[in-house]
Amino acid sequence: xxxxxxxxxxxxxxxxxxxxxxxxxxxxxxxxxxxxxxxxxxxxxxxxxxxxxxxxxxxxxxxxxxxxxxxxxxxxxxxxxxxxxxxxxxxxxxxxxxxxxxxxxxxxxxxxxxxxxxxxxxxxxxxxxxxxxxxxxxxxxxxxxxxxxxxxxxxxxxxxxxxxxxxxxxxxxxxxxxxxxxxxxxxxxxxxxxxxxxxxxxxxxxxxxxxxxxxxxxxxxxxxxxxxxxxxxxxxxxxxxxxxxxxxxxxxxxxxxxxxxxxxxxxxxxxxxxxxxxxxxxxxxxxxxxxxxxxxxxxxxxxxxxxxxxxxxxxxxxxxxxxxxxxx
Ligand code: SF4
Numbered sequence: 249x250x251x252x253x254x255x256x257x258x259x260x261x262x263x264x265x266x267x268x269x270x271x272x273x274x275x276x277x278x279x280x281x282x283x284x285x286x287x288x289x290x291x292x293x294x295x296x297x298x299x300x301x302x303x304x305x306x307x308x309x310x311x312x313x314x315x316x317x318x319x320x321x322x323x324x325x326x327x328x329x330x331x332x333x334x335x336x337x338x339x340x341x342x343x344x345x346x347x348x349x350x351x352x353x354x355x356x357x358x359x360x361x362x363x364x365x366x367x368x369x370x371x372x373x374x375x376x377x378x379x380x381x382x383x384x385x386x387x388x389x390x391x392x393x394x395x396x397x398x399x400x401x402x403x404x405x406x407x408x409x410x411x412x413x414x415x416x417x418x419x420x421x422x423x424x425x426x427x428x429x430x431x432x433x434x435x436x437x438x439x440x441x442x443x444x445x446x447x448x449x450x451x452x453x454x455x456x457x458x459x460x461x462x463x464x465x466x467x468x469x470x471x472x473x474x475x476x477x478x479x480x481x482x483x484x485x486x487x488x489x490x491x492x493x494x495x496x497x498x499x500x501x502x503x504x505x506x507x508x509x510x511x512x513x514x515x516x517x518x519x520x521x522x523x524x525x526x527x528x529x530x531x532x533x534x535x536x537x538x539x540x541x542x543x544x545x546x547x548x549x550x551x552x553x554x555x556x557x558x559x560x561x562x563x564x565x566x567x568x569x570x571x572x573x574x575x576x
Pocket of ligand 1: 278279280281282283284285286287289294295296297298299333380381
């Protein structure tokens, strides 16, 4: 039987405090993400991502729409943070990432209490969605929550646009890294997400995550305890780029990482501004990517059904954000 205690259980109080201090320093003239926009976050100045001084939460719930090792039987304990370092034209969470949806400012202690409350609901993990710009508050929140009885793994659910310095602060705190790997070509990242260096940062970040967390480790029930699970959303017309991403992962990290291939792309937000993105995936292009993934031989791989592109679209203005099936 595999028994793994979350890394934060063995982190000393002084190590937590030191990480928080270093994270605060990074946000003084903010360089928490590769944009390094220099915003004086500690003095309340909002950054290019939109985040200010205090952590904010847009929504939290037990979520049943994540990959099976995360949602399990009782759901992933998702905490959705507003704002984002990327400006993706097709963002499914645009109501909270780019627009002025509901946001609740809160202290690190209150954020820690949300984590404990989710655990009391029986979730398998704490799934931090778009967390990077709030890393200082998250470090303090996990510290506070650990002291209040938090015992489930921490999942870092990120767009993949990360710096080595910020990831290093998360060593010993994050158990499961869940990064997107959106683009292998810088031109695609610039066109759709507004940054010219996504691929370089994402590759470096995903390798650093792997060094910290290793292959995906599941417990005897198949629930994620530790490791790396990479997500890739296939975009219409970009099958070759998808296959380049698969090849990179296999060559650099091997085939025992977790891999989630997603078909849920559907045009939303500003996608209509790009004619090539203004359609869903077609069967032939998704099949081509799936075949490539299967030939690569990943041993822990989840492949979404093509029909799922309507199911996973959130509406953060609705009480059941993911509909009744995924928000039980
Ligand atoms: S996290 Fe936000 S404030 Fe900090 S560097 Fe990135 S965009 Fe700027």
